Amino acid sequence: MDGGVVCLHFKERTTRDEGSEAGAGGFEQLLRSYQKGDAAAAAELVRAVSPLFVRFCLGHGDSAQDVEDVLQEIWLRVHKARHTFRPGAPAVPWLYAIARHARLDARRRRERFRSRELQVEVLPETPAPQPPVPAFQAQELLNGLPEAQREVLVMLKGCGMTIEEVARATSSTAGAVKQKAHRAYRRLRAGLKRTAAGWRP
Amino acid sequence: MNCDEFDRLAAAAAPLTEEALRHLRGCPVCSSLAALGRQGGELPGVAAAERRIVAAITADLKPVRPLAPAWVYVLGVTVAAGVAAAAGILGLGVRGWTADSLTQRVYFTACLVAGIAVGSVNLSRLMVPGAPPVLQPRVAAVLATLLPAAGAFLYPAAHDTRFLQTGMACLSIGLGHAALACGLMYRVVRRGALLSRPAVVSGLALLSALAGVAVLFVFCPHREMGHFSLGHSTVPVAALGLGAWIGRRLRPR
Numbered sequence: 001m002d003g004g005v006v007c008l009h010f011k012e013r014t015t016r017d018e019g020s021e022a023g024a025g026g027f028e029q030l031l032r033s034y035q036k037g038d039a040a041a042a043a044e045l046v047r048a049v050s051p052l053f054v055r056f057c058l059g060h061g062d063s064a065q066d067v068e069d070v071l072q073e074i075w076l077r078v079h080k081a082r083h084t085f086r087p088g089a090p091a092v093p094w095l096y097a098i099a100r101h102a103r104l105d106a107r108r109r110r111e112r113f114r115s116r117e118l119q120v121e122v123l124p125e126t127p128a129p130q131p132p133v134p135a136f137q138a139q140e141l142l143n144g145l146p147e148a149q150r151e152v153l154v155m156l157k158g159c160g161m162t163i164e165e166v167a168r169a170t171s172s173t174a175g176a177v178k179q180k181a182h183r184a185y186r187r188l189r190a191g192l193k194r195t196a197a198g199w200r201p
Numbered sequence: 202m203n204c205d206e207f208d209r210l211a212a213a214a215a216p217l218t219e220e221a222l223r224h225l226r227g228c229p230v231c232s233s234l235a236a237l238g239r240q241g242g243e244l245p246g247v248a249a250a251e252r253r254i255v256a257a258i259t260a261d262l263k264p265v266r267p268l269a270p271a272w273v274y275v276l277g278v279t280v281a282a283g284v285a286a287a288a289g290i291l292g293l294g295v296r297g298w299t300a301d302s303l304t305q306r307v308y309f310t311a312c313l314v315a316g317i318a319v320g321s322v323n324l325s326r327l328m329v330p331g332a333p334p335v336l337q338p339r340v341a342a343v344l345a346t347l348l349p350a351a352g353a354f355l356y357p358a359a360h361d362t363r364f365l366q367t368g369m370a371c372l373s374i375g376l377g378h379a380a381l382a383c384g385l386m387y388r389v390v391r392r393g394a395l396l397s398r399p400a401v402v403s404g405l406a407l408l409s410a411l412a413g414v415a416v417l418f419v420f421c422p423h424r425e426m427g428h429f430s431l432g433h434s435t436v437p438v439a440a441l442g443l444g445a446w447i448g449r450r451l452r453p454r
Contacts, residue, residue: 039259046255050254068247071247085329086268185211
């Protein structure tokens with residue numbers, strides 16, 4: 001067991017905050033400047049928050065191409081809804097609430113599109129394969145969770161959000177978030193025990 | 202500490218105690234669980250995507266005025282509902298209200314006032330991403346459809362040969378006033394974010410329907426259980442269905 005895993009909660013906060021000099025408080029300041037039309041603040045916000053959105057999407061098992069598309073969609077929505085951020089409100093739930101809906105809409109669109117695709121007998125020529133995406137370890141286990149539980153776990157563990165932030169981002173309550181996380185843990189634990197006696201992270 | 206206790210601690214996102222750390226060191230399953238979600242987050246194409254995004258959003262970046270405080274929208278929506286209801290009552294009269302008993306008046310007035318108050322707060326929160334609603338939209342929908350329906354039992358059952366005609370007339374009056382309220386409310390909340398379109402449009406429709414039900418409650422002279430069930434209680438249900446249908450067909454802004 002290494003120290004990185006042991007200091008999980010403290011490191012998660014650092015992971016989220018490292019994109020911005022001032023962390024979550026910095027996001028709020030950047031959002032306020034963005035509302036005032038400050039292009040430099042907008043650029044810094046994109047650079048600071050995009051890795052978190054990527055982590056969020058990867059945590060749900062989205063492919064690299066999908067993640068790029070969703071990232072653009074998320075920022076388009078953030079841009080259009082930037083006036084709805086109220087100064088003094090927490091920035092992280094505001095950002096993730098938009099990201100969450102954009103990702104869900106994109107996934108529904110993809111599923112609709114794929115359901116209409118026709119199978120052909122001879123595969124068309126495909127471009128050279130993209131470099132493999134770094135695997136999200138234990139992604140299969142996460143993918144086996146119901147959407148709501150996975151979402152909570154990814155926000156808590158992958159994005160380093162607090163219970164209250166997740167509750168706000170998902171329009172839920174802190175109690176419901178804790179319950180979903182607890183259920184997710186129970187399912188993951190059962191999956192871990194069942195599938196891999198020798199499995200190690 | 203056992204594994205269950207560790208799960209509870211981790212689910213609460215609480216800092217790990219000494220005892221939890223000792224458990225982690227000795228339990229491979231818990232340490233695997235604790236490591237979940239820590240990997241990933243880097244993609245080769247993201248830097249280029251970020252550059253494209255920055256270029257796109259800074260190209261025509263203009264200052265925007267943040268939304269007004271929530272109470273402004275709560276007040277605005279409540280006033281819009283009140284104006285639509287008042288317009289209907291002034292035009293149609295108060296024959297229903299004068300025929301009612303105190304119990305019937307108190308029940309419906311309390312339901313409508315509480316419904317409009319909670320609905321307007323909910324709607325003002327739906328305008329802002331990451332603002333938790335007072336009531337979950339599904340719960341609000343169930344209450345707003347069940348409470349007027351339950352109120353029908355306060356009235357006697359009677360045989361009415363024109364049951365269908367009077368019921369449909371009241372339904373159309375209720376929906377007409379709901380449409381008026383909806384138009385006014387939309388003027389108030391149109392600057393809000395439209396994250397979940399079905400939820401926002403259904404919420405708007407449901408709140409508008411309460412204004413329609415208020416008009417019917419004060420105006421309608423048919424104080425009879427069957428008529429209330431068909432002509433009045435179906436207004437929120439129809440508005441909710443219509444709102445959900447429209448919400449699903451709206452394109453993202």
